Amino acid sequence: MPTTAHQLNAELATLVERVERSLVQVRNGRRGVGAGTVWHPAGLIVTSAHVASDGPLRVAFPNGGSLPARILAHDPDRDLAALVVDATGLPTIEVGRSRDLRPGQLVLALGHPWGVPGAITTGVVVGVGSDLPGMPHSRQPWVVVNVRLRPGHSGGPLIDAQGRMVAINTLLTGPAMGMAVPVDVVKAFLREAMGVRRVAA
């Protein structure tokens, strides 16, 4: 008879296997500088601005291949960057909505902490907002997570229990605490990067 823990383990393994196909490593020369996520099959990668700060950049895929990347958009204020590689049919991540996040819900952070490729760590959402205590001053909303983020997680996806990307891992603020850019902010950033103006409905 399958126990709950058995079931949990099986679900986690399936989830990780699915999502990790969209996790890439961003390299500067031969050095890994962070993580990134495949957003569009035609070669659009999202990452943190501080990961893609200077080139020449390459994007390495889980299957071992790598491609040169150019910076499509770079926003240090929101700490976001969009990279483009010459590819088609890349496995994209499913995108969720960060405005639906609730404190206490489970999340998983993907990335390459200290250069360990394709590592995953878990925790919960602490809260979402721009005015949470102990936060650097900014007008931008953040997802604060009770997850052990480390150097190398930056630019990688934060996913919910259904494997949907809800934020981008950005910085660690304590041993078990970190901050991530909400995916709704990422969507707005990409719309602007593509030259799409937001029209009030």
Next chain:
Amino acid sequence: MANTLLDLSNELAESVSTAGNAVVRVEARRRLPASGFAWSHDGVIVTAHHVIEHEDNIRIGLPGGDAVPATLVGRDPATDLAVLRVQGASLPSPTWAEPESVRVGHLVLALGRPGKSVLATLGIVSALGESWRTPAGGQVHRYLQPDVAMYPGFSGGPLVAATGQVIGLNTTALLRGATVTIPAPTIRRVVEALLAYGKVKRGHLGVAVQPARLPAAIAKQFRQETGLLVTSVEPGSPAERAALVLGDTLVTFAGEPVRYPDDLLALLSGDRVGTTVPVQVLHGGRLQEVKVTIGERP
């Protein structure tokens, strides 16, 4: 397909949301506000003693977003608990977990409201133990240590079972480098004392002491290496009335060995106030027994 992971995630978020309705922001210090939670629906709030730095002009941030004034009912530094009261605000009192239901390894959430919204971290119950005495002399019904991360301003907030019931009050100030949870029976005892008397009764002797090595013969007789050397006696105190003087060494108190100051502190519990106990003391090198009537700490 069954989705246990998603169910667990949803249940955790639901527990935060439900228990969070009783969690408030406590503004009683200059830096970051801290947390507290409703004890009863008539406006009694429990929080941590150490987050109350000013007793005037305390404000409480309610889950709905309003901030209201609160008065300090009382505080007990020994257990790091304080009780506040808000007028005219009705808060849902939380559902409490059965103390016996809590086990090492259980998933638990720490909740706080240092800002507008309720925040949460997740961990497990790391250690459970017998009743213990805090370094400040407070009696705590049970030792409970979770491994939850305490976000800034989380002290005074509740530890909540993954299933949503409140287990106790979290504080980082009682033990260095560890978060401990004050369990419900201890909170109840302290809240009832503070509501009734404004303070928690503690025994008082009126001496300052330090550990001192006992003479070999006495050490052997009592199987006790150290006693407590009296380094000062407060005028008019129970100690002075019992004729204890500077230079005396306490060996036993109420029939119990006193090796370190904590031993004496533990024996001066509130229920002993007004009772007379025997004290064995080395006076001028000779063992004597005196009777001391324990006073109440002012």
